[in-house]
Amino acid sequence: MSKISTSTTLSATALALALGTALTLSAGMAVAQDADKEKCYGVALKGKNDCAAGPGTTCAGTAKVDHQGNAWKYVPKGSCEKTASSTSPTGFGQLAAFKEKKS
Template sequence: MTQSRAIQTTTAAALALALGTALTLGNTAVAGEGAAKEKCFGIALKGKNDCAAGPGTSCAGSSKVDYQGNAWKYVPAGTCEQTASPTSPTGQGQLAAFKAM
């Protein structure tokens, strides 16, 4: 009990000091730590309901896509290819295998 009481008292003082300092920090001091922002704010986050129809009779919906077994024929081929190790940790081999299909 004595010990935990001691910890709590120390923490109270430390918390008061930290809170006091945090309250006096300006917004610029906080913003300086590099918040990442989206380029075109909001549009990507908008509501997605509309009443448009898709592009006709002959694309995605009319053929089955199966990822079980050997039917899958797509390889991740976007900006992931610019990363230092495109398919790590489990597999350059895996990428090659999928590409082979």
Template structure:
């Protein structure tokens, strides 16, 4: 294979990949910072987003519905409007809490 052609096409591919990423980076940052927040106390049993396998504090799954120390990623701004029967405020919270009656 002609190595100089390969070098040119590699640089072109990397350059294209970088410019594509630059266009998307702004959207990604927005998406990351604005679109999601950690919300405690709203996830159903075994549906929390923190999972790290057996023997860890996230241990794959929460064991009760609306568990106060289990969180789920939700669209930003919606957490404290989502009903949570275990939460002292009646809604999801941005920090973990002790569930009512627990």
């Protein structure tokens, strides 16, 4: 066994044991699962093509109205209200409305 110089250095034996166990635990590594897949180039995430041709790209009839003007009356009301919180006295259901911005 190698001489361990300081207590902060991990011994080669400890490292080998950890890496050996890790190798066993990770048997059948993720790489193998990809063997039957082929890489498809040019596939972008939805909406992430260079132009992001979204709704309403061409005419007013299909354009989504941008609610900027009255958006300020909204408060977070997604799943955060369903998220448990042991430290919050009110939970997330009682969120203060924020001030309406002058446009």
